[in-house]
Amino acid sequence: MKKNVCIFVWLLCLVLSVAAQEKFVKLKIVQTSDVHGNYYPYNFITRQEWEGSLARIYVFVQKEREQYKENLILLDNGDILQGQPTAYYYNYIDTISPHICSEMMNFMKYDAGNMGNHDVETGRNVFDRWIRICDFPVLGANIIDTSTGKTHLAPYKVLERDGVKIVVLGMITPAIPAWLSENLWSGLRFDDMEETARKWMKIIREKENPGLVIGLFHAGQEAFKMSGKYNENASLQVAKNVPGFDIVLMGHDHTRECKKIINVAGDSVLIIDPASNSVVFSNVDITLKLKDGKILHKDIQGVLTETKDYGVSEEFMKHFTSQYEAVQNFVSKKIGTFTESISARPAFFGPSAFIDLIHRIQLDITGADISFTAPLSFDAEIMKGEVYVSDMFNLYKYENMLYVMTLSGKEIKDYLEDSYYLCTNQMKSPNDHLLWFKEKLKEGAADRAALQNFSFNFDSAAGIIYTVDVTKPRGEKITIISMADSTPFRMEETYKVALNSYRGNGGGELLTKGAGIPQEKLKDRIIFSTDKDLRFYLMQYIEKKKIINPQALNQWKFIPEEWTVLGAKRDYDLLFKKGKEK
Template sequence: MFDMKKMSCFLVCISFLAGMLPAQEREVKLKIIQTSDVHGNYYPYDFIHEREASGSLARVYALVRKQREVYKDNLILLDNGDILQGQPTAYYYNYIDTVAPHVTAGMMNFMGYDAGNMGNHDVETGRAVFDRWAGDCRFPILGANIIDTATGQPHFKPYEVFERDGVRIAVMGMITPAIPVWLSENLWKGLRFEDMEETARKWMKIIREKERPDLVVGMFHAGQAAQWMAGLYRENASVEVARNVPGFDVVLMGHDHARECRKIANIAGDSVLVMDPASNAVVVSDVEVTLKLRDGKVVDKQIDGTLSDTGNYGISEEFVSHFAPQYRTIQNFVSKKIGHFTETVSTRPAYFGPSAFVDLIHSLQLEISGADISFAAPLSYDTEIKEGDVFVNDMFNLYKYENMLYTMNLSGREIRNALEMSYGLWTNRMTSPEDHLLLFREHRREGAEDRAAFKNFSFNFDSAAGIIYTVDVTKPEGEKVSIAGMADGTPFDMDKIYKVALNSYRGNGGGELLTKGAGISQDELKKRIISSTDKDLRYYLMQYIERKKKIEPRALNQWKFIPEEWVAPASRRDYDSLFGKIKK
């Protein structure tokens, strides 16, 4: 007969012994690798400058393959945007071969990316391009704050959840919302870009309640020096989000091309690792996560980050071999001769006065638009096109971005005020001949080569053509620029409305020269646009040079810095500081 008393005693003993057993503990190690701002640097070769590239996806893949030997499927590979613009490889598959699968998607699929994120230069390719690329990717492209205006829902997935070794990892993607300040609406028609912090707070609640992740990663295409753009958009708010929205363990940044790896405390007192690998795949964000689990629940996290140099891992021959046919296609594309330059042109003189480099762009803009006045800046910090035959790859030196050409109505006063802000960003206020002419920053951030020693970005250093003027560097901003008249000898009128040719970045409010400088509201800018080209300025430069066949570059000499007796020695010193000994 079954003895209930004995059975009860047995169960009590078993329960007691179970309570004495140690909890089941185990350790899970994860590796997260982030690329950002690759800017078309896929091959270990720079097609623009015709030299080996220090970074590239081919190098990243060598690093990833090595790390996967250790971490296997516990390695998560992420890209944080601005991958679709920069090198001719991206340009070719964006706009010329639009039938083949997008090479960028093919490469990222080959490398085993787990998720991507949208960057502003990806949006700049236009919806036809970035939607095609995203559709070709066999992994999700994220963008929690990129909203479809028709549905009110995110155009891309707001986040993705990965499960690795019983651990749930949520990755939320966002982009800087300042897109409308830089890019024409026809490139992102039907979309809007919402505030990062508000978006993060909304989706963090959903992720926590619905997904119950063990680790939360923010992947934000925005830098860390937060500022308001046009009074409407909070730009570079990544660190603010990390600090003000509890729940993130890691925030991966991009956009500002400056290396960063540090921990901050959020408002809940928790530590958040923030990282930025700068640009061009020279380094990657390398995050090592160790999680201790007890009975299936995470009880401890150790998160460490380092910026790993891709140059230490060599080049993946497997990658290069697989994409060799596309390499040959791009080599043939960039090698096409389009004309001849009688002299070498460089951006270097452009910081010290009129230059043949920038004035060639001015001349083209005036010719295409029929405008009265042109605004243009050196878009690359330090580049040149040598005397002799000119090829397609040189055009990526001459004009770095895929900007359209706008013609806008601006008053004489607005023109002057925009120039005042430009030269305020550009020049120091000299108090003696020994002072700097240029406005330098105190400390240079590693990885921020495109800013070099300048306090501000040189792509906002607009000069003008079509008017004769001086810039007095002894005066404060607002009093530097004196316009003597139009280049054709007619008077310049502060109250007259002029047609001004400028690129779409500037015309949409980029650099704030027209908004903050000229005092035109962001909404008003659209009403000032008379016309826009349907193709980018680089395309028209190529057409212009092919038509002319021989270009004799020359400075228009329509403006100058004064007083010249101070400017001349300061220019020599500042040139040497930036570039070394002046070329003869």
């Protein structure tokens, strides 16, 4: 009997000892990405309540912290400094106060951030100031200081939670030089993501010996070569080809995604992307089984969670009331009067007052011969009557500079050939689409979901008279009839062309693939650049004129009209049938 009792006690002790050596660690990862200034639950552009915001996400974060405590890890994946007037105001208007974005992220207790291309677009004065105020590291493993060869920012962040070492490696899309003027990122370079990931994964494995590795990549998943040299949207490629990542948090492409893939080593990697504007966020649950400090098993599950379901944090709103009021006062300033309402919708189907107002102002500011611009806002409207600062964020969505470049007549034609190739379907009958739609639609921003290419690359021209024959193939669509004043347009002549800095630096590849100008030669063509963003000059122009009568210039048209008029009506209904008529 005593012997049996001893055996039982011994077995019990053994079981308890083994059990004591095993434990489970639960982690929660929350990722925001492409917030684009949507900090408050209010859209300062449309002057309406807004479903996406950090103020809503904070409700979820605080609720989950009650359970997870320090095991909730909050990460941002870039493009948080641009978009809503809130960001613009603290980027360029009030540069004395602490940056609101830093203050809010500190308040929410972010564990790490990452750089996005639109954060770089704000310029070094802005993004360096933002980073200095943040209580957490903003990462950038492939952002290199050219003077030292070292990373400008921390490449990765090490977090320890319940005995588990977690490493977050941050990278940005390397295509910055193809979009942004060098003065905005002077002294920096942006290395290839896959090469960078291989380098740092080796260092992380040897130096940190992590239990969990998270990639925080401001890049989408459909990789392609931008301007023949920048591997754009390489997040999925890195996740597959560089073993070691457990999770890859994506951004940049504004497309919702949540899936698991198998990498080249046969391991599962969670891929998740919360699209844009804080409408959803990445919500990842991790359960780790440990024994003697070693991870035996990982269970990683992710979902995209709707922000609107969590209400608004009163604590957040109260803490940032004064900043809210400052931005409200800024956007409420009257700058002029429009005699007509204008909408971006008609810009997809022919000349429009909306786009041609930008053309007129670009030509007036620069004295250029020809202007290029695109519908940067997919579905924006400015009503006739008094016009306010808030309306300017509808009229012009991004903080681009205004350039004047020299282009030959042939380069101008080839540029437009590529622009309309990206925009239009090659019609075979009057029953075909006028616009080029995707065969399979993805959930995300409306313009990016429906159309084959980004609408912000659909440039039209002013200053010339031309037609676009949508029955013709790429390279044969454009016929330039004359200059707008009826003087001849000559292929061999050199013209001054006004366009934005995104396009002038190679964005959309209309100058490189289209006009055939090598990427490295683009800067040699720039003969003028504004020192402030174009929206600033648009506001100045309207304030000076006081009354604006926006009208379409009617300097180009789609042909054959008996086909394109029908196609335009059908495609308009397809694109905008869910919205009110404009």
